[in-house]
Amino acid sequence: MLKNRRLTPNMVLLVIAILLILFPMLSGNKYYLRTITTLAIAIVLTSGFRLIALTGQLSIAQAAFMGVGAYCSTLLIMNLGWNSWICFFLAGFAAALTAGIVGFITLRIKEIYFAIATLALNELFRLIWVEWDTLFGGPAGIVNIPSPDPILGIHFGSVVSFYYIAVLLLFSATAMMLRIERSRIGLIFSSIREFDTLAASLGVNLIWEKVKAFMIACFFAGMAGALYAHLQHFISPVDFTLMDSVMFLLYGVIGGLESVWGPAVGCTVMIFIPVGLRLIPNYNPVIEPIIFGGILILVMRFCPGGLVGLFQKLVSDLKKTESQKGEQEHAAA
Amino acid sequence: MTLQMFVQSLINSILSGGVLILIAMGLTIILGIMKVVNFAHGEFYMLGGFGIWWFFAEHGLNFVLALILSVTLVGILGVAIERGLFKPFRENAFPSLIISCGILLVFRAATQLSFGLVDHAVPTPEAFKGMIQVSGAFLSKERLIVICITLALIIGLYVFIKFTKAGLAMRAVSDNPAAASLQGMSVDRISSLAFFIGSVLAATAGCLTGPIFYVSPTMGAEPGLMAFVVIVLGGIGSITGTVIAGLIIGFIEGFGAIPFGTNYATVMVYVVLLITLIFKPMGLLGHAEK
Numbered sequence: 001m002l003k004n005r006r007l008t009p010n011m012v013l014l015v016i017a018i019l020l021i022l023f024p025m026l027s028g029n030k031y032y033l034r035t036i037t038t039l040a041i042a043i044v045l046t047s048g049f050r051l052i053a054l055t056g057q058l059s060i061a062q063a064a065f066m067g068v069g070a071y072c073s074t075l076l077i078m079n080l081g082w083n084s085w086i087c088f089f090l091a092g093f094a095a096a097l098t099a100g101i102v103g104f105i106t107l108r109i110k111e112i113y114f115a116i117a118t119l120a121l122n123e124l125f126r127l128i129w130v131e132w133d134t135l136f137g138g139p140a141g142i143v144n145i146p147s148p149d150p151i152l153g154i155h156f157g158s159v160v161s162f163y164y165i166a167v168l169l170l171f172s173a174t175a176m177m178l179r180i181e182r183s184r185i186g187l188i189f190s191s192i193r194e195f196d197t198l199a200a201s202l203g204v205n206l207i208w209e210k211v212k213a214f215m216i217a218c219f220f221a222g223m224a225g226a227l228y229a230h231l232q233h234f235i236s237p238v239d240f241t242l243m244d245s246v247m248f249l250l251y252g253v254i255g256g257l258e259s260v261w262g263p264a265v266g267c268t269v270m271i272f273i274p275v276g277l278r279l280i281p282n283y284n285p286v287i288e289p290i291i292f293g294g295i296l297i298l299v300m301r302f303c304p305g306g307l308v309g310l311f312q313k314l315v316s317d318l319k320k321t322e323s324q325k326g327e328q329e330h331a332a333a
Numbered sequence: 334m335t336l337q338m339f340v341q342s343l344i345n346s347i348l349s350g351g352v353l354i355l356i357a358m359g360l361t362i363i364l365g366i367m368k369v370v371n372f373a374h375g376e377f378y379m380l381g382g383f384g385i386w387w388f389f390a391e392h393g394l395n396f397v398l399a400l401i402l403s404v405t406l407v408g409i410l411g412v413a414i415e416r417g418l419f420k421p422f423r424e425n426a427f428p429s430l431i432i433s434c435g436i437l438l439v440f441r442a443a444t445q446l447s448f449g450l451v452d453h454a455v456p457t458p459e460a461f462k463g464m465i466q467v468s469g470a471f472l473s474k475e476r477l478i479v480i481c482i483t484l485a486l487i488i489g490l491y492v493f494i495k496f497t498k499a500g501l502a503m504r505a506v507s508d509n510p511a512a513a514s515l516q517g518m519s520v521d522r523i524s525s526l527a528f529f530i531g532s533v534l535a536a537t538a539g540c541l542t543g544p545i546f547y548v549s550p551t552m553g554a555e556p557g558l559m560a561f562v563v564i565v566l567g568g569i570g571s572i573t574g575t576v577i578a579g580l581i582i583g584f585i586e587g588f589g590a591i592p593f594g595t596n597y598a599t600v601m602v603y604v605v606l607l608i609t610l611i612f613k614p615m616g617l618l619g620h621a622e623k
Contacts, residue, residue, distance in 0.1 A: 112569065116565045250434065289439065296438070297439070
């Protein structure tokens with residue numbers, strides 16, 4: 001019991017951080033490095049989705065905001081030759097600005113309207129990228145996106161360097177989300193979800209707070225998008241579709257939206273399931289959505305708290321039986 | 334724009350608007366009565382299309398028989414999904430939305446797995462073949478017949494909801510489920526009825542457009558999404574709003590497609606939606622929630 005108590009979440013986080021930093025030195029397998037890089041990007045996006053969900057809204061356009069960041073950074077670098085690190089942040093700001101404008105239009109009303117409006121927004125962006133081919137390259141996308149500019153003589157271009165950038169982004173995004181959630185702003189966000197009328201009567205500006213959550217989430221989505229563009233050296237409208245947005249929702253829900261760990265757990269499990277399945281010979285990837293959708297339905301139906309919720313429930317059940325046992329022994333003695 | 338082009342665009346607009354209304358009506362009824370957001374609604378449309386392809390094109394059944402068979406099967410499937418999956422999440426929009434995303438993934442992939450990711454052609458039934466010439470424009474009989482059936486269904490549904498006892502019960506449950514069940518209405522049965530009607534309408538739309546367009550596992554994606562745009566634009570819960578919004582979107586798509594291309598026409602639809610939401614946040618005919 002004592003040992004268990006010492007294992008605080010912060011320590012787990014530290015261990016994971018050290019493992020992630022050491023991983024490239026332990027294993028040179030580029031396939032796994034790339035998978036973890038994509039995983040980090042997915043976790044950043046899913047955490048954003050969760051932050052919006054904290055205010056009681058579902059955004060099904062996170063992939064589109066990732067695309068806004070990716071296209072913004074790519075165009076600034078390739079057409080105007082700006083420094084890629086500045087563009088990296090500008091990508092975040094562009095996505096946040098877009099989110100702000102859309103948020104003020106659609107977040108004034110409750111729930112469903114916003115979810116559907118974001119759905120439409122994702123399609124709107126995709127169509128603009130497809131149709132405006134002189135600027136965005138049309139359905140063929142933009143190729144030959146350069147690697148990030150070197151800083152202090154360090155060149156970025158290898159799989160390992162992208163891995164570290166992604167891990168850095170993951171940590172800064174997660175730290176930021178944790179700070180927000182444990183601060184006053186986090187309380188305000190949850191108060192909106194729990195009872196918005198009451199929150200408003202206590203002086204919470206509902207629209208502005210919801211827009212704020214949406215903008216912060218999309219800021220990180222935009223940065224993750226810019227990183228994705230550099231990583232792939234190629235972007236096209238197919239990378240940021242509605243289905244991708246649905247996937248972030250799926251990752252978040254399967255992991256559990258109640259806990260900060262949810263997005264990370266959900267993304268890790270759901271990204272490594274296909275990796276494992278592909279080892280099976282004669283495997284048909286068409287079956288993947290069936291598995292994903294099936295897991296989503298089962299999780300929603302039987303443990304709405306997601307995998308993290310399930311784990312917490314098991315742990316508390318275990319503790320309960322242990323303490324009951326202890327009490328019984330105590331009584332017997 | 335010549336008169337001929339005008340007439341043809343008009344027919345195409347009414348056709349696409351009518352099909353959208355058919356899909357969106359079911360969606361708005363389900364949303365109104367059960368407060369369930371069904372993202373998988375477009376998949377009922379797709380399954381209807383596959384039903385007509387399977388029974389009519391592959392197994393040579395009579396078109397009307399194939400239509401009835403496929404529509405009934407999809408309706409039963411809809412009720413099964415309502416009973417099995419959506420029932421615990423009634424009055425709870427978000428969990429139902431998430432679960433419907435899962436259903437969507439499963440349906441789309443399962444059809445793709447069974448029938449492949451190719452377009453399947455459904456031949457035009459004999460009775461629908463031929464052309465009619467109206468002021469220089471050649472209109473296919475098929476499209477006109479589909480428009481007539483669609484209009485008849487929409488009017489029928491409207492009459493059903495406004496003037497029959499079951500329709501009254503549906504409106505009562507959508508207004509206040511607790512009070513309705515205190516008056517002896519079975520919320521369970523009304524919900525199943527709503528889901529049945531909704532999935533039947535979507536499947537009918539799929540059956541009717543099957544011979545005009547192609548049948549493919551992803552055919553439900555676009556109309557399914559557009560149906561949501563229709564109900565948000567018209568105002569959730571408003572049948573009249575759904576009809577008006579469906580026609581508006583049909584006309585934007587039908588008339589916008591010629592000068593700008595179909596993709597830009599779709600962009601225009603979304604822009605119209607966002608602009609409408611700025612001025613009328615609850616949609617054209619929507620009213621604030623109590």
